[in-house]
Amino acid sequence: MTPRLVLAMNLEALSELANVNDEGAARCFLRKHPGFVKLPAGLREEIAAVGRPEEMMTVVLAGYLQRIWKREQHTDKLLTAMLIDPDPLKASDKWMSAQIRQIQAEPPDVFSAFSFAAIQSVLTADMKRGSFTYKPYTDFHAGLYELLTQSHRVKTCLNADCPAPYFVATRAQQMYCGPKCAESARRAAKLRYWNEVGAQRREKTKRKARKK
Numbered sequence: 001m002t003p004r005l006v007l008a009m010n011l012e013a014l015s016e017l018a019n020v021n022d023e024g025a026a027r028c029f030l031r032k033h034p035g036f037v038k039l040p041a042g043l044r045e046e047i048a049a050v051g052r053p054e055e056m057m058t059v060v061l062a063g064y065l066q067r068i069w070k071r072e073q074h075t076d077k078l079l080t081a082m083l084i085d086p087d088p089l090k091a092s093d094k095w096m097s098a099q100i101r102q103i104q105a106e107p108p109d110v111f112s113a114f115s116f117a118a119i120q121s122v123l124t125a126d127m128k129r130g131s132f133t134y135k136p137y138t139d140f141h142a143g144l145y146e147l148l149t150q151s152h153r154v155k156t157c158l159n160a161d162c163p164a165p166y167f168v169a170t171r172a173q174q175m176y177c178g179p180k181c182a183e184s185a186r187r188a189a190k191l192r193y194w195n196e197v198g199a200q201r202r203e204k205t206k207r208k209a210r211k212k
């Protein structure tokens with residue numbers, strides 16, 4: 001497999017994860033992508049006591065990904081924290097508490113939560129490439145970095161009833177996740193036209209007919 005294809009697969013898995021809405025969907029995701037999200041062993045033991053922890057954590061994580069996908073306020077900082085921290089849930093917690101501090105009129109500062117060594121272990125200035133180089137901890141992190149570099153293709157489906165609205169478009173102009181949603185949107189627009197414009201027109205023809 002080419003490195004390009006691996007990156008695309010990680011981003012695809014990440015968009016599947018973003019669409020996880022309940023523990024049932026989480027179970028399916030975990031079965032299909034075992035080891036994609038690797039929680040540190042300590043944390044796994046800590047939450048194992050709560051019961052069905054992995055599914056629960058997956059749903060929580062999906063909620064954070066959805067915020068990034070929808071480009072909610074300050075999610076650039078959330079993405080930064082997730083890229084730097086090996087534990088995506090802890091990173092999200094740090095972001096959340098920075099958000100809360102900001103509501104209390106303190107400047108949000110997610111970086112102070114990280115040591116310079118932690119930042120340096122993933123991010124290095126690369127003179128040869130003329131950019132920073134990011135070294136992902138896991139496939140999940142590789143997917144996140146791909147999401148960042150491919151952000152113009154990271155979209156939310158415009159069909160309000162879409163069952164999996166968080167997708168990666170093949171073209172930047174694409175507005176629906178697939179032909180099914182595009183078709184149902186076309187049908188809905190036609191119906192709206194029939195109900196609004198069509199009704200006025202039918203009324204007009206009726207009036208004309210009465211005048212005759």
Ligand SMILES: [Zn+2]
Pocket residue numbers: 157158159162163164165176177178181
């Ligand atoms: Zn859709």
